[in-house]
Amino acid sequence: MNIGEAAAASGISAKMIRHYEAIGLLRAGRGANGYRVYGARDVAVLRFIRHARDLGFPLEDVRRLLALWQDRARASAEVKRLALAHVAALESKAESLRSMAASLGHLALHCHGDARPDCPILDDLARKE
Amino acid sequence: MNIGEAAAASGISAKMIRHYEAIGLLRAGRGANGYRVYGARDVAVLRFIRHARDLGFPLEDVRRLLALWQDRARASAEVKRLALAHVAALESKAESLRSMAASLGHLALHCHGDARPDCPILDDLARKE
DNA sequence: GTTGACCTTCCCATATTGGGAAGGCCGAGG
DNA sequence: CCTCGGCCTTCCCAATATGGGAAGGTCAAC
Numbered sequence: 592m593n594i595g596e597a598a599a600a601s602g603i604s605a606k607m608i609r610h611y612e613a614i615g616l617l618r619a620g621r622g623a624n625g626y627r628v629y630g631a632r633d634v635a636v637l638r639f640i641r642h643a644r645d646l647g648f649p650l651e652d653v654r655r656l657l658a659l660w661q662d663r664a665r666a667s668a669e670v671k672r673l674a675l676a677h678v679a680a681l682e683s684k685a686e687s688l689r690s691m692a693a694s695l696g697h698l699a700l701h702c703h704g705d706a707r708p709d710c711p712i713l714d715d716l717a718r719k720e
Numbered sequence: 721m722n723i724g725e726a727a728a729a730s731g732i733s734a735k736m737i738r739h740y741e742a743i744g745l746l747r748a749g750r751g752a753n754g755y756r757v758y759g760a761r762d763v764a765v766l767r768f769i770r771h772a773r774d775l776g777f778p779l780e781d782v783r784r785l786l787a788l789w790q791d792r793a794r795a796s797a798e799v800k801r802l803a804l805a806h807v808a809a810l811e812s813k814a815e816s817l818r819s820m821a822a823s824l825g826h827l828a829l830h831c832h833g834d835a836r837p838d839c840p841i842l843d844d845l846a847r848k849e
Numbered sequence: 850g851t852t853g854a855c856c857t858t859c860c861c862a863t864a865t866t867g868g869g870a871a872g873g874c875c876g877a878g879g
Numbered sequence: 880c881c882t883c884g885g886c887c888t889t890c891c892c893a894a895t896a897t898g899g900g901a902a903g904g905t906c907a908a909c
């Protein structure tokens with residue numbers, strides 16, 4: 592299977608597959624013509640990566656998860672530790688965004704939003720502090 | 721006032737002040753020695769930028785907000801439009817992160833997290849699909 | 850007049866994904 | 880046999896925002 596087919600099978604673009612290889616997340620065999628060659632196992636790895644990315648894991652975490660996945664003697668405690676740390680990071684970031692949205696939403700509530708120039712949003716951004 | 725003092729007064733690093741100037745968000749005067757020179761008005765602009773960044777506005781939005789702020793004939797409708805669009809973007813991203821956290825948290829609930837290798841988290845990442 | 854704190858510009862790095870150019874390889878159809 | 884479309888290769892550049900650090904100029908104080 593060439594890279595295009597592996598991309599279609601895994602849901603990761605060919606561009607990113609090459610990138611993941613460049614940063615050492617994968618290895619790919621090469622055919623006589625220099626083309627990368629993939630098998631079912633490689634596609635499984637790519638899908639694993641995609642699922643981890645879909646959960647927001649940064650690539651460094653993905654690297655560790657892949658290593659754990661491929662280590663039959665792993666302790667699930669290590670996986671759980673990584674996962675819970677990531678959950679905490681996600682929640683923290685979500686809360687930060689939610690808080691920004693709430694602040695700005697509150698300011699917008701008091702903005703007429705018409706042709707007049709008065710605007711509590713700009714007033715707040717211009718506050719001294 | 722030199723850049724260091726402007727940085728301290730505005731809460732934006734000197735590094736970023738130079739960057740903002742490089743991308744045309746600000747202009748700064750120069751002294752005879754080539755040093756950038758800032759006044760109270762410049763610091764007010766810098767603070768405006770910082771407040772907008774604190775609300776998560778991307779720099780392109782900050783550029784528009786600055787232009788609106790400095791336009792006495794602005795319509796507050798335009799500011800409100802920008803703000804509400806940003807609120808929607810923030811909420812959408814927050815929801816996306818929250819959803820990831822929930823999915824992963826749910827998986828982690830079912831993971832023993834001990835010395836055994838079985839792990840529903842890895843099983844899920846490795847699912848075919 | 851030297852020292853230390855400040856300033857300058859320029860390059861590099863982070864993390865992730867994509868666009869696009871220049872060129873090689875392959876299979877199909879004329 | 881030749882050509883064309885579609886795939887592959889590598890390499891460079893783009894975006895987000897921020898910071899590190901080098902090499903060198905300036906200034907104020909001692």
